[in-house]
Amino acid sequence: MTHEIRPPVPPFTRETAIQKVRMAEDGWNSRDPQRVSLVYTEDSQWRNRAEFPRGRPQIIEFLTRKWARELEYRLIKELWAFDGNRIAVRFAYEWHDDSGQWYRSYGNENWEFNEQGLMQRRFASINDLPIKASERLFFWPLGRRPDDHPSLSDLNL
DSSP states (O other), X not given: XXXXXXXXXXXXXXXXXXXXXXXXXXXXXXXXXXXXXXXXXXXXXXXXXXBOOBHHHHHHHHHHHHHHHSEEEEEEEEEEEEETTEEEEEEEEEEEOTTOOEEEEEEEEEEEEOTTSOEEEEEEEEEEEEEOGGXXXXXXXXXXXXXXXXXXXXXXX
């Protein structure tokens, strides 16, 4: 059992669920697998497309491979629903591969947290849409999305 605490902790209110979603978005936009892994329990269980990482070492390995392949990754997450220790989000991110082909990846995630606010289960469903560079919508310097950048709803995504 861990004594790590990652506020906000469940049960979530609308405000704390929105805060948790933004914190997750900021972490993933850092593209730092070690930093991102610390918000998950040591034995966290994932389903990400057809991969099933278990625990922080496998999460770090997964994210390292992901961000080596998905270049110039920029992500927006948005709260969909919440209840108790669970949060559902929808998201979209833009990236390109090593040939320069751009994609917008759309998806949904279901999250379950322990009492300390660490994510113990993450289930993600994701679809990739090839796009032209001229169709991109996510423009900010790599890293945290600026507060004044449009949300998914603002962008009609």
